[in-house]
Amino acid sequence: MMVLMKKYNLPLLSRFILGAVFIYASLDKIADPIAFSTNIDNYHITPIAINNLAALIIPWVELILGLCLITGVLLDGASILTMALLVFFIFIISQAYVRGISLNCGCFKTAVDPGLGDLRQDMLWRIFEDILFLGLAVIVYFRDVFRRVK
C-alpha cells in the first residue's frame, strides 16, 4: 500500500474510477426504468409497491454521486452515500445468491447480455466488484490518510 501511495494519488484515482463506474452504471437505468424495476422485482427483497419508485430514483443517485466524485463537489456526503449504496448492493446480491435466485443484477445493463454464460457466476463477480468499489469509496472518504506520500 505504501508503494502505491508513493507512486499514485490514490484518493484522486479512486474518485475518478468510482465516478466513471457510477455514471456508466446509471445511464442504462435512467433510459429504461421499467426494465430496471423488473430487475429489482427479481431480488424479492423490497415490497413490489416501491420498486418503480426505487427504479426512478436510484439511477439518479448513482449519476449525481458519479458527478460529485469526479468534480469533488459534496465529496464527504457523496463518499458516505457511495459506501452505503455499495454495502446495500453487496447485501442484496449476496442474499439472492444464498437463496438460490439466479438473476441479472441490473448493475450496469438492465437487459441480459445474450453472451453471458452463467448468471450465478456473474452474481459472484458483481459481489467481488462491489467489494473492490467499496474499498475505493473508503479511500475517498479517508483521503487524508491515503494521500500521496512524498
Add this chain to the structure above:
Amino acid sequence: MMHRNIKQITFIIILSTLLGLARFYFLKDNDFNLIKEVRVLQVTEAEVSDSGSEIFIIPQFMTEPMMASLEFTKYFFDKKNAIFVDARESEEFEISHITGAINIPFDYYDEYMDVIDSLKYDDVFIIYCSGGESSLSIDLADVFFGDKAFENVFVFEGGLPAWQEAKYPTE
C-alpha cells in the same frame, strides 16, 4: 462535520428524487405507475363432470396468462394435451424437470425464438420455474401471451418444487 455530511446526503437524495420524478413525468407510460401494483393472475377452477370427477376446462377467451394449480397441471399432464415449458436456466433444467417438458430459459428466450416459433399458437402451454420466489414463469408467459399471441398460456404457480413434493414424474 457530521451535520455537514447529513446535509450533503440529504441534498443528493432530494435532488435525485426530483430528477426521478421528472423522468417519470417524461416517461408517459400508462402501465408504469409510481406505486407498482402487485400482479395477481386469475386462478383456473375445477368443474365437476356428469360422472362426478373433477375436470378442468380451458377458458374460451383469455385476456392474460392464468394461474394453474397443482391439480390443474397434473390433470393436463395426465391427459397429455399440454406442452410443459421450463423457464429456468438450462443447467437447472438438466438436473431435473417435469417429464416431457421443453426448456426455454426466460433470460435467454431470444436465442430460443426458433423453438417458440415452431409451437402452435392454439396449444395449451403450462409454464413453470422454481415457484415461490421466482417470476421467470410469469415473465415467459407474458412473452408467450403478449408478444407471440399464444392463446392458452398458464403459469404453474408451485413450479418444480411443488411438483416434486407431490412425487409426480420428473426426469
